[in-house]
Amino acid sequence: MSDIKRLDISPVGRVEGDLDVRVDIQDGQVVNAWTTAELFRGLEVILRDKDPQAGLIITPRACGICGASHLTCAAWALDTAWQTEVPRNAILARNLGLLAESIQSFVRHHYGLFQIDFTHENYKNSPFYDEAVKRWSAYTGTHYELGITISGRPVEIYALFGGQWPHSSYMVPGGVMCAPALTDVTRAWAILENFRRDWLEPVWLGCSLERYEQIRSYDDFLAWLDESPAHANSDLGLYWRMGQDIGLHTFGKGNGRYLAWGCLPHEDRYQKPTVETRSDSLRLRSGIYDFHTNARHGVNEKNVRENTRYAWYDEGDADVYPLDRETRPSQDNSVDHEDRYSWSSAVLYEGLGRLETGALARSMAYAEAGEDWQIHDPLVLNMMRSLGGPSLLLRHFARMHETVKLYREAEHCLREFRLQDEWYLKPREKDGEGFGATEAARGALSHWIRVRDGKIDNYQIVSPTTWNIGPRDSEGNRGPLEQALIGTPIANPRDPVEVGHVARSFDSCMVCTVHAHDAKSGKELSRFRVA
Numbered sequence: 228m229s230d231i232k233r234l235d236i237s238p239v240g241r242v243e244g245d246l247d248v249r250v251d252i253q254d255g256q257v258v259n260a261w262t263t264a265e266l267f268r269g270l271e272v273i274l275r276d277k278d279p280q281a282g283l284i285i286t287p288r289a290c291g292i293c294g295a296s297h298l299t300c301a302a303w304a305l306d307t308a309w310q311t312e313v314p315r316n317a318i319l320a321r322n323l324g325l326l327a328e329s330i331q332s333f334v335r336h337h338y339g340l341f342q343i344d345f346t347h348e349n350y351k352n353s354p355f356y357d358e359a360v361k362r363w364s365a366y367t368g369t370h371y372e373l374g375i376t377i378s379g380r381p382v383e384i385y386a387l388f389g390g391q392w393p394h395s396s397y398m399v400p401g402g403v404m405c406a407p408a409l410t411d412v413t414r415a416w417a418i419l420e421n422f423r424r425d426w427l428e429p430v431w432l433g434c435s436l437e438r439y440e441q442i443r444s445y446d447d448f449l450a451w452l453d454e455s456p457a458h459a460n461s462d463l464g465l466y467w468r469m470g471q472d473i474g475l476h477t478f479g480k481g482n483g484r485y486l487a488w489g490c491l492p493h494e495d496r497y498q499k500p501t502v503e504t505r506s507d508s509l510r511l512r513s514g515i516y517d518f519h520t521n522a523r524h525g526v527n528e529k530n531v532r533e534n535t536r537y538a539w540y541d542e543g544d545a546d547v548y549p550l551d552r553e554t555r556p557s558q559d560n561s562v563d564h565e566d567r568y569s570w571s572s573a574v575l576y577e578g579l580g581r582l583e584t585g586a587l588a589r590s591m592a593y594a595e596a597g598e599d600w601q602i603h604d605p606l607v608l609n610m611m612r613s614l615g616g617p618s619l620l621l622r623h624f625a626r627m628h629e630t631v632k633l634y635r636e637a638e639h640c641l642r643e644f645r646l647q648d649e650w651y652l653k654p655r656e657k658d659g660e661g662f663g664a665t666e667a668a669r670g671a672l673s674h675w676i677r678v679r680d681g682k683i684d685n686y687q688i689v690s691p692t693t694w695n696i697g698p699r700d701s702e703g704n705r706g707p708l709e710q711a712l713i714g715t716p717i718a719n720p721r722d723p724v725e726v727g728h729v730a731r732s733f734d735s736c737m738v739c740t741v742h743a744h745d746a747k748s749g750k751e752l753s754r755f756r757v758a
Contacts, residue, residue: 229254232720237265239730246696246735248726249564252717257726260705260712261564262696264571267539271554274686279305279656279678282686283396286674289688292335294393295328295385296667297688299490300674302398306500308661308678309400311654315494316644317402320388322491323415323640324398325665326633327381330422332668333630337462338363338374341623341731345469347724355469362462370430370462377426384415384637402651409646416641419634427634433461436631443606445613463627470620474716479619479729481711482581485588486694488526488664488671489513491636493600494643502528502662510636511602511666515579516591518617523595528662528673530577531689537698538572544701546575549687550660550675571693573700583707584670584694585733586625587617602632619711619732626668626734656681667691669734692735708733 230253237247245265250257270289274281282301287294299321306313345359346368353359362370382392388405389395397404423436432439434457442448452459452467459468470476489509492500497508506513506526515524532546539560542552562568576582590607597603607625611617658680664673670691677685697706705713708730717723 231258234720234723234726236723236726239727246730247562248712248730250712250715250717250723250726252720255716255718257712257715257717260709261568262571262698262706262708262730263562263569264692264696267556267560267570269554269556270688271686272556274683277683279308279676279681279683280400281683282674282676283399286688287394287396289690292332292393293328293667293669293672294395295324295389296665296672297674298396298398299325299665300663300672300688301676302400303492303500303663303665304661304674304676305400305663306654306661307502307663308659308676309654309657310659311401311500312652313498313500314402314649314652315498316646316648316650317398318492318494318497319640319643320403320405320407320650321398322494323637324385324389324395325490326637326640327385328392329666329668330381330630330633330637331378333626333633334374334378334426336668336734337623337627338368338371338378339365340734342371342466344724344728344731345466345473349718349722349724350469350473353469353472355465355472358465359469362465373426373430374462377422380418380422381637383418387411387415399651401654402649404651406650407644407646412641412644412646419637419641423634427630431462431627431630433457433459433464436634439631443604443609445606445610448606448610463624466627467620467624470624475620475728476614476618478715478725479622479711479732480617480714481583481622481707483518483617484579484582485516485518485591486526486576486582486584486671487511487513487515487589487592488666488673489589489592490664490666505664510600510639511589511632512592512595512597514592514595515576515582516588516594517579518591518611524579528664528675531673532575532577533572533689534575534700535572536701537567538569539567540572546577546701549673549689550677550685552687553685554687569696569698571697573697573704573706574689574694575700581697581700581704581707581710582694583711584691585622586629586668586670587622588670589629589666590625602636604632619729622732670694692733695733696735708735 232252238245239248247263249261251259286297286301342363343365385392389397489512491510513526534546535542536544539557541555593602594605594608658678661676675687696708
């Protein structure tokens with residue numbers, strides 16, 4: 228066996244924060260990995276002793292691309308703490324905002340962050356390379372430009388209901404702060420139809436939504452690819468064919484255990500929200516799935532634990548329920564891969580350990596049939612079984628595939644509005660504990676709040692990126708991304724694009740997960756005090 232070569236890559240991500248990765252390479256493959264979140268987020272510290280509704284304003288600003296997800300969690304957390312009633316129109320309006328933002332995030336991630344890697348010179352011998360360069364080159368690619376442009380359309384719908392995007396706070400305990408007219412709903416329909424007509428069907432799929440929705444198995448998908456050149460040459464078809472040709476189905480597997488909080492509460496089944504009734508009221512189901520054992524589990528927020536053994540916090544090494552945690556950032560954030568090396572905590576699920584979250588995890592949750600009003604689609608799980616397990620190719624495919632489902636759910640919201648009904652019912656403020664969760668584009672997002680003496684006593688956020696890129700836990704178990712990097716082939720250690728492939732298949736958003744400092748001197752660059 229050859230000697231181990233160590234690479235420190237900083238940053239790995241594009242745009243969305245500083246993710247640093249260290250990998251050990253032996254015989255052309257990654258044999259060990261560490262992921263470092265270099266930025267301290269600190270929202271939990273900022274929110275202490277604030278008005279309970281401060282989370283509605285502050286948490287959506289955790290990120291400029293998924294603020295609706297944080298707003299959704301913040302609103303539902305207070306709804307459960309205050310035991311509010313939420314009108315059906317408000318549930319639909321909240322769901323529509325989340326859907327619009329998620330759809331645009333899928334498109335922007337695909338063209339602006341992920342698909343660019345297919346134009347790397349490593350793949351110049353692929354028969355699909357010239358077409359990939361033509362379509363997906365950054366800034367100059369024909370579909371890059373189209374995709375980035377069309378991604379702005381869904382959030383126009385969000386702005387019709389939320390007043391602006393990003394950083395709207397239109398979701399509030401008891402409902403929403405909007406009462407759209409028929410003209411607003413009609414305009415939203417027109418925007419949605421334009422998105423479908425100009426991009427989703429002709430570019431993304433190469434066929435109608437109705438034809439694509441007939442695909443229920445891997446054999447169906449292969450038959451669809453062969454059925455028409457339009458299918459094979461769509462962005463989805465080209466992604467799959469080139470991805471297999473360059474071997475993306477052979478690595479980036481991860482640990483094969485998945486968690487989804489689920490999202491999109493049913494408008495008639497969750498009007499009096501509680502933590503206990505949440506999972507049974509979701510159109511897009513929650514669940515935990517272990518591919519290796521084929522075991523399924525329900526989700527219970529009481530089983531979530533955070534561990535800071537390898538993170539820069541002065542909180543001890545125990546596994547702690549988020550709402551029992553007091554966020555105490557360490558003043559020493561020097562990177563020590565044998566000790567503490569990240570601002571992200573390690574998130575575990577009691578009894579099941581480290582779990583991956585994201586579109587692939589959601590696909591596992593709704594692969595099993597539920598109620599007739601819930602989403603059911605076995606395709607991605609069938610593909611995983613047919614292909615012998617998960618991979619980075621399948622992880623990103625799950626996002627591309629899910630775009631159709633989110634589009635259909637947006638149609639459902641617009642169809643179900645009853646414009647003359649209530650949009651908001653004023654709640655009674657009181658002390659208590661609440662929990663709000665949803666599925667951001669990147670995966671399972673959750674907020675916990677404790678209100679005491681009319682103020683926030685504790686507020687905790689666990690983002691999907693915290694689940695996915697967290698460091699080792701106190702037992703030494705790697706985080707999901709660290710584990711997914713094991714076995715990655717590296718063609719050129721001087722330009723390890725394959726590490727980027729794996730990292731970007733998780734679409735890590737570091738600003739949601741994680742103080743600026745100078746990496747060379749270790750000096751703090753700035754500090755802000757929030758009174």
